[in-house]
Amino acid sequence: MLEVAHLVGVALLLGNLLLLEARVWGLGAALPVQPLARLSLGLAVLGFGLAAASGLTMFATMPSELLGNRVFTAKMALIALAACNAGWFHGRRSLQRLDGTARALLGVSTLLWLTVLTCGRWIGYV
Numbered sequence: 001m002l003e004v005a006h007l008v009g010v011a012l013l014l015g016n017l018l019l020l021e022a023r024v025w026g027l028g029a030a031l032p033v034q035p036l037a038r039l040s041l042g043l044a045v046l047g048f049g050l051a052a053a054s055g056l057t058m059f060a061t062m063p064s065e066l067l068g069n070r071v072f073t074a075k076m077a078l079i080a081l082a083a084c085n086a087g088w089f090h091g092r093r094s095l096q097r098l099d100g101t102a103r104a105l106l107g108v109s110t111l112l113w114l115t116v117l118t119c120g121r122w123i124g125y126v
């Protein structure tokens with residue numbers, strides 16, 4: 001059940017980030033960005049919280065094995081990078097600008113989270 005909760009959290013996080021990215025890139029231009037961002041980012045934060053809580057619980061079952069796993073370490077580093085990227089995105093008020101830098105930061109965010117997802121799947125195989 002922890003793995004299911006973890007996957008639901010990741011799906012909420014990544015799905016809502018992709019929705020916001022699509023809007024920033026011009027899809028659904030009739031939708032106002034600010035209300036969509038409030039909804040999608042709220043759900044993304046909920047998803048991150050669910051993924052983090054379930055992930056920490058799974059980590060507690062075998063911390064020494066996971067800390068020795070290169071892919072797990074890479075996943076944690078990528079999550080830290082994704083957090084820094086989100087801080088930069090919101091710190092520069094990218095949702096108000098919707099410029100090339102905002103698009104690039106959202107693209108980097110999506111790439112980072114897809115790589116986190118990939119690492120998560122590889123942990124058991126390394």
